[in-house]
Amino acid sequence: MAMNLMRAVQYSKYGGGVAGLKHVEVPVPSPKKDEALIKVEAASINPIDWKIQNGIARPFLPRKFPHIPGTDVAGEIVQVGAGVNNFKAGDKVVAVLGNGGALAEFAVAHKDSTVLRPPEVSSADAAALPIAGLAAHQSLTKLAGLKLDGSGPPVNVLITAASGGVGTYAVQLAKLANVHVTATCGARNMELVRSLGADEPTFPGLPLRLTFTPKGKVVDTTPGFGTLMSVAAKKITFAKKQLLPLFTAVKQENLDYLVKLMQAGKLKSVIDSTHPLSKAEEAWAKSIDGHATGKILVEP
Structure with a gap:
C-alpha cells in the first residue's frame, strides 16, 4: 500500500446497515487551516x-x-495545518470529528474539538469518551443543573439505560455531584452499575421506590418518542419532576474536564468490546443491536 493511502471503512448512500459498509483504500486527508491530522x-x-x-x-x-x-x-498528531499553535506533531490527543472519518487509519480534527491526552489515560479509554461523556456531562450540568463539585442541593436523580454508553458516564458524574442516584439497567449489569456509584440499581419496568422531591431529576439517556411512551406506560408519575432529554454540544473545555477526571481516576470508560478495523462490521452490528454494556471500540 502506498504511503499516501490509508485503509478506511465507508458507505456511499443512505441505508444498508452493515451491508452498506465497504473496506477501501483512500488518500490520507490533509489538514486544512485550524485542523490537525491524527494517526x-x-x-x-x-x-x-x-x-x-x-x-x-x-x-x-x-x-x-x-x-x-x-x-x-x-x-497521535502527525501534522498540523496553518493556525494550529496549541498542538504539534507527536502530541497524544482525543478529538471529536465534525465531519466523521473515525473508521480509518488517519483522520483530521478541528483544533477546537481536540484536547491533549495525558499518559495516564489510554487511547481506548479516551476514544470511548467524547460524545457519550459530553452528552452525560451536559445533561447533568446544563439540563439537570447539577454541580459536579458536590456543592449543590441534595436531589434524587433517575438515570435510564445506565449500563449504556452514555449511562455509564452519567452515573459516575452524578455521584461527583453528591446526589442520590437511581439507575435502570438489565439484570446482568446490576453490579456494574452499582460499582459505578448507583445507590439504587433497578430493573426497567419495575415499580421504582423513588422518594423524589419536587426537584427530582430524570435523565433519559435514550431519548425519543418511544422512550417517553414506555415511561408513560409504566405509570411513573413525573408531575413536578423534570424529564431531561439528552443533547450534546461539543465544547473543548468540557472534553478537557472529562479527560482530566479520567487522569485523576475519578471517571472511567466501560468498554463493551474492541474490534479491528478489518472487522468494523461486527462493531457496527453490535451497536445497532442495542445491547452493548458501555462503549464499542474499533482499532486500526
Whole structure:
C-alpha cells in the first residue's frame, strides 16, 4: 500500500446497515487551516453514527458521499495545518470529528474539538469518551443543573439505560455531584452499575421506590418518542419532576474536564468490546443491536 493511502471503512448512500459498509483504500486527508491530522489509535461507535447512515440527519449529514463514519478518536498528531499553535506533531490527543472519518487509519480534527491526552489515560479509554461523556456531562450540568463539585442541593436523580454508553458516564458524574442516584439497567449489569456509584440499581419496568422531591431529576439517556411512551406506560408519575432529554454540544473545555477526571481516576470508560478495523462490521452490528454494556471500540 502506498504511503499516501490509508485503509478506511465507508458507505456511499443512505441505508444498508452493515451491508452498506465497504473496506477501501483512500488518500490520507490533509489538514486544512485550524485542523490537525491524527494517526488513529482507537475510535468508538455511537448510535448516532448508524442513525446518520439510516438518514436521520438527511440531507445535512453526511455532507457528501462516500462517507467515512465515526466522530470519536484518540491518537497521535502527525501534522498540523496553518493556525494550529496549541498542538504539534507527536502530541497524544482525543478529538471529536465534525465531519466523521473515525473508521480509518488517519483522520483530521478541528483544533477546537481536540484536547491533549495525558499518559495516564489510554487511547481506548479516551476514544470511548467524547460524545457519550459530553452528552452525560451536559445533561447533568446544563439540563439537570447539577454541580459536579458536590456543592449543590441534595436531589434524587433517575438515570435510564445506565449500563449504556452514555449511562455509564452519567452515573459516575452524578455521584461527583453528591446526589442520590437511581439507575435502570438489565439484570446482568446490576453490579456494574452499582460499582459505578448507583445507590439504587433497578430493573426497567419495575415499580421504582423513588422518594423524589419536587426537584427530582430524570435523565433519559435514550431519548425519543418511544422512550417517553414506555415511561408513560409504566405509570411513573413525573408531575413536578423534570424529564431531561439528552443533547450534546461539543465544547473543548468540557472534553478537557472529562479527560482530566479520567487522569485523576475519578471517571472511567466501560468498554463493551474492541474490534479491528478489518472487522468494523461486527462493531457496527453490535451497536445497532442495542445491547452493548458501555462503549464499542474499533482499532486500526
